[in-house]
Amino acid sequence: MNIIKNGWRWLIRPTLVRRLLFWQMLLLILTWSFSLMYSMTDDNVGSEFPKLNQSYILLTEIAEQLADTPDKQQSFIKRFDLALQKDYGGDIPGFAYRIMVWDGNKLLYQSPELPTDLRYQQVEQFETLCSANDNSCWNAYTRQQPDSKIKVTFLATKLETWLIYATIHTQNFYLLPLITSVPLLLFPAWLTIYLGLRPLNRVIHEISQRGPGNLNDLSFRPKHxxxxxxxxxxxxxxxxxxxxxxxxxxxxxxxxxxxxxxxxxxxxxxxxxxxxxxxxxxxxxxxxxxxxxxxxxxxxxxxxxLMRNDVTDRVSISSIDLETLLQERLAILSNLAWQKEVELELLSEHSLFIDGYREGMISLIDNLVENAIKYSPAESTVTVSLLKAGNNIELCVKDQGPGIPPELRERVFSRFFRAPDQTENGSGLGLAIVHAVVLQHQGTIELANRQMDGSGLKVTVRLPAAQPSGSQSTD
CATH class of the missing domain: 1.10.287 (Helix Hairpins)
Structure with a gap:
C-alpha cells in the first residue's frame, strides 16, 4: 500500500520536467493535427494535378490510338481509371481522383461516380465544377497537348473541413501515427529537457549545500x-x-x-x-x-x-577536546549546582575532538548545563554524557526537571520565547544561542523526555567529529 501511495503522490506531484513534457507533447499533437488537416484541404489536394503528367500522356495515347475501336478504348480507359483511383487516395473514401476524357467537345469517358452534368470551362487552370443534380462540387484541372484534340480532366472531391477530420479519424490516419510515435518521442523529449535544465540543477545544488548562516553571493552564475x-x-x-x-x-x-x-x-x-x-x-x-x-x-x-555566534569567523576554527572542555565548564558551574543542591555527573569517552569555535562551544555547554541545573529539583542529578556515534559526537544533557511539552520544542529555539508556565527567571535566549552554535558547527539538536512519564528533559547535540589529521592537536 505504501508503494502504491508513494507512487500516486509522485505521479500527481507537479514538476517542471513533467510540465515541459506535457506542453511538448500537446504541441506535437496540435502540429500533427493541423498539418494533416492542411494537407487534406482542397488547395493541397488539387495541387497534385499538375504532377499527373505521365498519367495525362498515357490517357491521351490510349484515346488516340484506340479511337477506331471504341469498346477497347473504353475498357482500357476504365482500367486506367481504376488504377489511378487506387494509387491516388483509393484507400480513403471520397479522396480518390476521378477523370473525364474528351475528344474535342465530345465526352469519351467519365468515372462512374461523377455527376453527368459536369463540364470543364478552362484548360490548364484550376477550377471548381459544381453539379446541379446532386449539389456536389469538385476541384478540377483540364490538360490538352497543342497537337491533340484529346483533353483530360482530373477531378477531386471538394470536402468540408469537418468531413476531412472525420475521414482521417475513421481511417486511423490520425490516431495510429500518434499512438506509435508519441511513446518513442517521450524519452528524447525528457532527455533534452534534462540536459537543458542542468545549469538550473547546479544552482539548486549550490543553494541546498549552504548553511543558514551563509549569505554570500552564489558562486555559480550561468550564462543563460x-x-x-x-x-x-x-x-x-x-x-x-x-x-x-x-x-x-x-x-x-x-x-x-x-x-x-x-x-x-x-x-x-x-x-x-x-x-x-x-x-x-x-x-x-x-x-x-x-x-x-x-x-x-x-x-x-x-x-x-548570540551576536558572536551568529557570525562565522573561519580564522578562529580550532581542534577542540570536548572532554577537557566539559570538565573545565562543569568545574566552573559546580558552585551554581551546589547552591541549587544538584549533583553534576559526567560520563565521557576519551579523546573526542571536533573542529569548531571554542567560544561558541563554551556558550553551548554553559547554557545547556545552567538550564538543566536551574530547572532541576533539589537533591537531583544532572547527567552530562559524551560519546562517539559513527562520524558524529553526541553530547547529551539530562535533568529531572518538568521538561518541555512536545508542542513547544520547536518554539523554544526562538529568541526571547519562554514557556507560559515558567517560574524560573530567564531571558529566553539560552536555547536560541545553543541552536545558533549547533547550526554554526553543522550539527543537529534534539529535545526529548528523559522519563516515560514525560518528566525530565534530554537534550542531544550531534556534531561532526574532527578529521583524523586534526585529532592529534589539543585545545
Whole structure:
C-alpha cells in the first residue's frame, strides 16, 4: 500500500520536467493535427494535378490510338481509371481522383461516380465544377497537348473541413501515427529537457549545500539569460539580508556594550548603599534592585554571545577536546549546582575532538548545563554524557526537571520565547544561542523526555567529529 501511495503522490506531484513534457507533447499533437488537416484541404489536394503528367500522356495515347475501336478504348480507359483511383487516395473514401476524357467537345469517358452534368470551362487552370443534380462540387484541372484534340480532366472531391477530420479519424490516419510515435518521442523529449535544465540543477545544488548562516553571493552564475536573471536577483536578496543582519547585529552589540557599563555602575552603587542601610525594608528593596541588575547583566551577556555566534569567523576554527572542555565548564558551574543542591555527573569517552569555535562551544555547554541545573529539583542529578556515534559526537544533557511539552520544542529555539508556565527567571535566549552554535558547527539538536512519564528533559547535540589529521592537536 505504501508503494502504491508513494507512487500516486509522485505521479500527481507537479514538476517542471513533467510540465515541459506535457506542453511538448500537446504541441506535437496540435502540429500533427493541423498539418494533416492542411494537407487534406482542397488547395493541397488539387495541387497534385499538375504532377499527373505521365498519367495525362498515357490517357491521351490510349484515346488516340484506340479511337477506331471504341469498346477497347473504353475498357482500357476504365482500367486506367481504376488504377489511378487506387494509387491516388483509393484507400480513403471520397479522396480518390476521378477523370473525364474528351475528344474535342465530345465526352469519351467519365468515372462512374461523377455527376453527368459536369463540364470543364478552362484548360490548364484550376477550377471548381459544381453539379446541379446532386449539389456536389469538385476541384478540377483540364490538360490538352497543342497537337491533340484529346483533353483530360482530373477531378477531386471538394470536402468540408469537418468531413476531412472525420475521414482521417475513421481511417486511423490520425490516431495510429500518434499512438506509435508519441511513446518513442517521450524519452528524447525528457532527455533534452534534462540536459537543458542542468545549469538550473547546479544552482539548486549550490543553494541546498549552504548553511543558514551563509549569505554570500552564489558562486555559480550561468550564462543563460533566464537563469542569470534568477541568480542575480537571488544575490541581490542575499545582499539585502546581509546588510539587514549586519545592521541588526551592530545595533544589538553596540547597545549591549553600552549597557554593560551603567549596569556595572548600578550594581556597585547598590552594593555600597546596602552596606550603609540598616533597616530591613530598605535592605529588601536593595536586594531586589541587585537581583534585577544581575538579570539585566546576564541578558546583555547573552545578547553579546548570540551576536558572536551568529557570525562565522573561519580564522578562529580550532581542534577542540570536548572532554577537557566539559570538565573545565562543569568545574566552573559546580558552585551554581551546589547552591541549587544538584549533583553534576559526567560520563565521557576519551579523546573526542571536533573542529569548531571554542567560544561558541563554551556558550553551548554553559547554557545547556545552567538550564538543566536551574530547572532541576533539589537533591537531583544532572547527567552530562559524551560519546562517539559513527562520524558524529553526541553530547547529551539530562535533568529531572518538568521538561518541555512536545508542542513547544520547536518554539523554544526562538529568541526571547519562554514557556507560559515558567517560574524560573530567564531571558529566553539560552536555547536560541545553543541552536545558533549547533547550526554554526553543522550539527543537529534534539529535545526529548528523559522519563516515560514525560518528566525530565534530554537534550542531544550531534556534531561532526574532527578529521583524523586534526585529532592529534589539543585545545
Amino acid at each position: 539569460k533566464e537563469l542569470a536573471t534568477i541568480v542575480d536577483n537571488i544575490n541581490i536578496l542575499l545582499q539585502r539580508l546581509r546588510t539587514s543582519n549586519a545592521r541588526e547585529r551592530s545595533f544589538i552589540a553596540d547597545a549591549a556594550h553600552e549597557l554593560r557599563t551603567p549596569l556595572a555602575a548600578i550594581r556597585i552603587h547598590v552594593e555600597a548603599l546596602g552596606q550603609q542601610v540598616k533597616d530591613m525594608r530598605s535592605t529588601e528593596l536593595l536586594t531586589g534592585i541587585l537581583n534585577s541588575t544581575q538579570r539585566a547583566t546576564r541578558l546583555v551577556s547573552q545578547l553579546l554571545n
